[in-house]
Amino acid sequence: TIQRLTAAFVESVMWIIFLSLFPVLGWKCLKRVRQNNALVKHRLGHTASVKYSGYDVVLPFIDRVVEINLGPQNILLPSSTYHSKDKVLMESGLIVVYQVKDPAVCVRELQDIEQSVILASKTALPTVLSQSNADMINCSKKLIEYAVTKNINNAVYMWGIEITSAELSPFKFSVPPGAGSSESPISTAINFIQKLAGHNPLPPKEKFTIDDMILALKPYLTQRLGEDVNAVALLQLSGENGGQCLIDFKTQTMVANPSSCHPDVTIDMSVDTLLSMIDDRESLMDVYQAGKIKIEGDLDAAWRLQKLF
Secondary structure (H helix, E strand, O other): OHHHHHHHHHHHHHHHHHHHHHHHHHHHHEEEEOOOEEEEEEEOOEEEEEEOOEEEEOOOOOEEEEEEEOOOEEEEEEEEEEEOOOOOEEEEEEEEEEEEOOHHHHHHHOOOHHHHHHHHHHHHHHHHHOOOOHHHHHHOHHHHHHHHHHHHHHHHHHHOEEEEEEEEOOOEEOOOOOOOOOOOHHHHHHHHHHHHOOOOOOOOHHHOOHHHHHHHHHHHOOHHHHHHHOOEEEEEEEOOOOEEEEEEOOOOEEEEOOOOOOOOEEEEEEHHHHHHHHOOOOOHHHHHHOOOOEEEEOHHHHHHHHHHO
């Protein structure tokens, strides 16, 4: 009788303990995953599962869980001082928007996601700015932002993160953009565009297109340059990826492969010749005397175009 009472007492105590701990165990084992989040579960050093919504069961003291926000996240780099390629000091801040695309990889590779993106951004921004002259930076803010976004993405994509945008605050220059710059506008811009594509400056000709040149020249079609040239020029580029580019310096506009036009001067050359002039291997006079370029129309306007190269 005493043994039965003892056994019944022990069983009762066990049930009381179990019923008392059940809510705690249930709370510890059952995890709710919020909307637009992901729950990454690691078990014994390996990724066990990734739950994107609803509830998931975890084993206390065995599973390690991390909840990741999959929505857009913003980080702000306060305004700092940077150097351009032509040694001009400038100040600017940066807002970076990123999203976690692969939460399992992100949790495995990083201890602090936000700090990792900040570090990549702090590295990318001065790198991009140091590859461009101040006038290029001042005139092509959107192009610089695209370059910064691409540069950060190159660093963080292996962590399962994607940079959706990078927005620069207005630049404050220590001296006016263009001061001390000896590189021509088209040379600066095209070299910069080619670096964005991951190539060395002045890559093989198949990497150069008419659209590249239009993108490069657009920021430099200022009223002052238009007054200096004061002409409508048609560049005809022969060879692979060649074409026509109509530049109206009077209205500061450009058209690729126009259907009809009435230029003041027409300049006919190959893509190779254009690139050799941009790279300062040859001058306009050199290629003209060598017969590599044909000029029809206003010769004075043609010589005024030399400042582009």
